[in-house]
Amino acid sequence: MVPLATTEGTLVASINRGLKAIYASGGAISVLHKDAMTRAPIVRFGSAVRATQLMLFVEDPLNFDTLAAVFNRSSRFAKLQKIQCQIAGRNLYIRFACSTGDAMGMNMISKGVQYVLEYLQNDFPDMEVIGISGNFCSDKKAAAVNWIQGRGKSVVCEAIIKEEVVRKVLKTNMDSLAGLNVNKNLIGSAMAGTVGGFNAHASNIVSALFIATGQDPAQNVESSHCITQIESAQNGKAIYIAVSMPCIEVGTIGGGTQLASQSACLNLLGVKGANRESPGANARQLARIVAGAVLAGEVSLLAAIDTDQLMTSHMKYNRSSRDVIQLASTE
Structure with missing residues (x-):
């Protein structure tokens, strides 16, 4: 039925x-x-050079375990799987993908993303968070991604x-x-x-x-x-x-x-x-x-x-x- x-x-x-x-x-x-829900915040720097530096840092496989540990602290069920970036000028769009247990997971992944953004600001203090969702997620829209x-x-x-x-x-x-x-x-x-x-x-x-x-x-x-x-x-x-x-x-x-x-x-x-x-x-x-x-x-x-x-x-x-x-x- x-x-x-x-x-x-x-x-x-x-x-x-x-x-x-x-x-x-x-x-x-x-x-x-x-099985992976996504959330993609948008962050901005003073220049495309700095935005690229963060992109290279986030996408470096050597840094993934550290970022995953920070992300996974946000929930018993949230498990970070992948981070993908797209750059537009001095804006950086960071697409996080994670498993969320039996929940649809939008709130869960948003919380984990917030944890990572706060962690990244320690090494990138000039990073300005424009929004927790930058439409590269992409939620409630027809999108090629x-x-x-x-x-x-x-x-x-x-x-x-x-x-x-x-x-x-x-x-x-x-x-x-x-x-x-x-x-x-x-x-x-x-x-x-x-x-x-x-x-x-x-x-x-x-x-x-x-x-x-x-x-x-x-x-x-x-x-x-x-x-x-x-x-x-x-x-x-x-x-x-x-x-x-x-x-x-x-x-x-x-x-x-x-x-x-x-x-x-x-x-x-x-x-x-x-x-x-x-x-x-x-x-x-x-x-x-x-x-x-x-x-x-x-x-x-x-x-x-x-x-x-x-x-x-x-x-x-x-x-x-x-x-x-x-x-x-x-x-």
């Missing part, structure tokens, strides 16, 4: 059909290959769907479905100049799941970065479908996860709260669930478009003959 908070009835029906197709073909497999390097959880979810299932459940054929994916999700998105938008409607599913499970809805922007692939498989007897999502930003503790309804949805999924035996495991599992739901939504919507059922489905499931306002006023 996948909890969704949405006013779009067709979305629920579509994901249900996609899940049915995947289940009937043996299920899906997901892999989480990166997130699309390429990832932010939060990076997940790939894949499935093999049999030809019979494509025909009977999705009501289309494999060649047509794969062709539509190329022409719409890949070429069409390239024509639009998208960043991370090589998909049919990943944000639909991400938003509905985020609201249902108490995530930050605004982080749907980068969490919906996704590329959908559909290819022939098993000598033409099935299709291979995959979604690659490098920026799923989720947590199972803190924030909206503590609300009653959202907490119940997390409990339904078996990922409520912190995993005490394996810190971070619950949040990672939630990210995999998000990717799996997106996989189902992608294959179903593409099938609906391919068979010209998109409009009729919306008319059927998104319209009601009942006057909800009038019903509410009479109860």
Whole structure:
């Protein structure tokens, strides 16, 4: 079961059909290959020379263990993984990446960054901190740095769907479905100049799941970065479908996860709260669930478009003959 908070009835029906197709073909497999929240403060010096000196110091592998020790003192769960810099004139943007346990981790990483900045000012007293976030993070914005390097959880979810299932459940054929994916999700998105938008409607599913499970809805922007692939498989007897999502930003503790309804949805999924035996495991599992739901939504919507059922489905499931306002006023 996948909890969704949405006013779009067709979305629920579509994901249900996609899940049915995947289940009937043996299920899906997901892999989480990166787990690191990021924060990038902006600091300024009197000259580009001094900014470069700090950049070289921060990125020197010989200094990483010292900086990591300072950063990691800020939390039991915060573990610094990487520091990357970009310079613009006398401004330096320092992108910190760290694991954050089962929390989404924005507050956690910001605290660790503050510790490091205070430490660096001992050796660089002329460093001026302009802001704890310099938009090189990049939070709640479509950004190439997130699309390429990832932010939060990076997940790939894949499935093999049999030809019979494509025909009977999705009501289309494999060649047509794969062709539509190329022409719409890949070429069409390239024509639009998208960043991370090589998909049919990943944000639909991400938003509905985020609201249902108490995530930050605004982080749907980068969490919906996704590329959908559909290819022939098993000598033409099935299709291979995959979604690659490098920026799923989720947590199972803190924030909206503590609300009653959202907490119940997390409990339904078996990922409520912190995993005490394996810190971070619950949040990672939630990210995999998000990717799996997106996989189902992608294959179903593409099938609906391919068979010209998109409009009729919306008319059927998104319209009601009942006057909800009038019903509410009479109860």
